[in-house]
Amino acid sequence: MLIGTILRNKGNAVTTVTPDATVRELLAKLAEHNIGAVVVSGDGATITGIVSERDVVRRLNDRGAGILDQPVSSIMTVEVHTVGPGDNVEELRRTMTTHRFRHMPVVESGRLVGIVSIGDVVKSAIEELETEKASLVDYLHR
Numbered sequence: 001m002l003i004g005t006i007l008r009n010k011g012n013a014v015t016t017v018t019p020d021a022t023v024r025e026l027l028a029k030l031a032e033h034n035i036g037a038v039v040v041s042g043d044g045a046t047i048t049g050i051v052s053e054r055d056v057v058r059r060l061n062d063r064g065a066g067i068l069d070q071p072v073s074s075i076m077t078v079e080v081h082t083v084g085p086g087d088n089v090e091e092l093r094r095t096m097t098t099h100r101f102r103h104m105p106v107v108e109s110g111r112l113v114g115i116v117s118i119g120d121v122v123k124s125a126i127e128e129l130e131t132e133k134a135s136l137v138d139y140l141h142r
Contacts, residue, residue: 001088001089001090001124001128002086002088003083003085003106003114003116004085005089005124006089006120006121007085007113007114007116010120011114012106012113013114014039014044014105014112014114014115015038015039016039016040016041016044017029017041017072018040018042018072019042019048019049019071019072019073019076020071020072021071022068022069022070022071022072023067023068023069023071023072023074023075024068025072026038026051026072027056030053036053036102036117037050037051037052037053037102037117038051039080039105039112040072040073040076041112044112045111045112046110046111047082047107047112048073048076048078049072049073049076049077049078049080050076050105051072051076052077055075055076056075059075081095081099081101081104082105082107083105083106083116084106084108085106085108089121089124089125092104092116093121093125101118102118103115103118
């Protein structure tokens with residue numbers, strides 16, 4: 001299965017936040033959209049970084065509540081791994097497991113076109129297994 005298939009099923013909406021938004025504003029977006037990470041982008045198309053709930057919790061622990069009024073750029077991850085719509089979900093699953101990523105932006109022709117979470121990847125694996133099971137059951141009952 002390809003990443004593009006996941007995006008077709010879930011949609012390609014991506015919540016972004018600007019690098020100068022405060023961490024407090026970031027938290028409001030995470031809560032509003034019930035998500036665990038956002039892409040940091042000044043224009044909604046290019047990726048400056050990514051920031052997750054984990055980043056916030058770790059920085060709160062390290063630096064204290066003062067980070068809430070600091071810019072997102074002060075806590076974001078700047079080395080962002082991305083995938084393309086034509087990439088294979090199996091490879092993404094390995095990458096996410098190996099590097100302990102929970103979210104990967106999807107980029108096509110240098111532009112942000114979606115985001116895939118570990119939940120999306122697990123859901124796709126379950127769907128593949130269910131399809132395979134149905135095929136095997138059908139084959140056995142012929």
